[in-house]
Amino acid sequence: MEYKQTRQGYADGLIEAGKEFPELVVLDSDVAKATRTADFQAVYPDRFFNCGVQEQNMMSVAAGLALEGFLPFASTFGVFATCRAGDQLRNSIAYPKLNVKVGATHCGISTGGDGASHQANEDIAIVRSFPNMTILVPGDYEEARQATIAAARYSGPVYLRFGRDTYPVVTSIHGPFVIGQGKWLREGPDVSIISTGIMVHEALVAAEILSEEGFSATVLHLPTVKPIDVESVVQAARRGGCVVTCEEHSIIGGLGEAVAAILSELHPCMMARVGVMDRFGESGTAGELLDKYGLRAKDIVLAAKKIML
């Protein structure tokens, strides 16, 4: 299996979108090598602005650029984009609905060795609660590249979520990327697994394990967490009878809660959420932490078995 970084997909998508949109500019806050926006800088040095270690100023500067017709991508780590600069994201960007894209890398527990301070496990929850925001959480390198281009073509504020590590390339998710649309990857009547981000790979492996044990699972991948594909979520519940969500994010405020809210109102059914429990992470390799924090295919299988009738 091929492994690639989603943040590299961001950088490659930016360079492509930069060709299409001459008004596209990239801002970074002294993590350009890590977010990979340094690649964009190498191609378009005049359209790249390193703001130094100041995420708050960067977000509001991006708002000013958008007001004047530019298409700014403000890039930093997820914790800084949403916690350090949460006010600026809310008041400078989301509230006036400006055409600013926030490219957040190093999201999720797989950020690894830097430890809990740098692992954004609550960023989706924060951004979901801001009106006007669109949230894209691609599942692999290629989807990240496509999501970046789709964000550039979309008019309005977008939060793009990427990881630090290399993740499996999941070729079955490589259709055209449409914001707000889920992707059906497998169909089966026993349980529906709904994934976002890099958990798509684990969801597919879980479906495979279940199938070996005689259960047939539906897999719905939602690379757009907001606005969420309500119709597909309800359809998934109808098809599988019960639903397991999986995300590399806190079980509070993320995909799981979004799906639970929809189903409790439109199609009540048994549900289980796989994600990071309500606790901070720690240092370790990405693989060690995904194991320890219960974000593997076996954890999805376990959750599914608990709720399948």
Place this chain on the structure above:
Amino acid sequence: MVYEARSGHVGGSLGATELVVALYYHLMKHDPCNPGWEGRDRFVLSKGHCTPVLYAVLADCGYFPLEDLKRFRRPGAHLQGHPYQPKTPGVDASTGTLGLGLSTGLGMALAAKLKKQTHYCYILCGDGEIQEGQIWEAAMFANKYKLNNVIAFVDRNYQQSDGYSEAIMPMDPLNIKWESFGWRVYDIDGHDLNEIIKTVEDAKASERPVMIIAKTVKGKGISFMENEAKWHGTPPGKEDYEKAMEELQYGV
């Protein structure tokens, strides 16, 4: 406006009146019939709570009917408590939480540089506001990108929400602080229209971003409001309102 709304910030608005008047009636290129005109000078009210003075001036210039002022802070009206650019004609940038507006103005100024436009970006900050860390991030950024199309003001009234600003968070000497961040600094009387105009004209030749420290009196023009921190965010009651209007010689 604030009296009718029974909410709003009157003290800081009165103190900044000459600054906003000098900009909109004497200094800025702008067209109330065409608020989105590319060539206009921009204005960002970074001390966003002082919308009363901005809205009064915008209405008087003709950006929207004077009648609208009676609907300040009312549901369904476009005049939000803090400036909201998508709704209010003539408002160039949304602000609210303190510290955002200077950075937004710098983004607009950077955009003008990239497009080789020649207009200016005027930004009005409060002296309490510049206690925010983001202001000093912005101070560094403007210096890095040599944004000499930025002409900013600190409304230095020495008052903030909780009282005397030098007691709450000492900031003097402000001029040395801004100079050391790479800005061209002027110290002026913020109630002297001629001095404001002369200073801004001079500032246009600067090769660095400009910070004009305008000494003002919070609550200026209303005897019982002057230098009284109480009038930061308290709307006047009926008696205070009538007394204030009398002092302004409108005759109630």
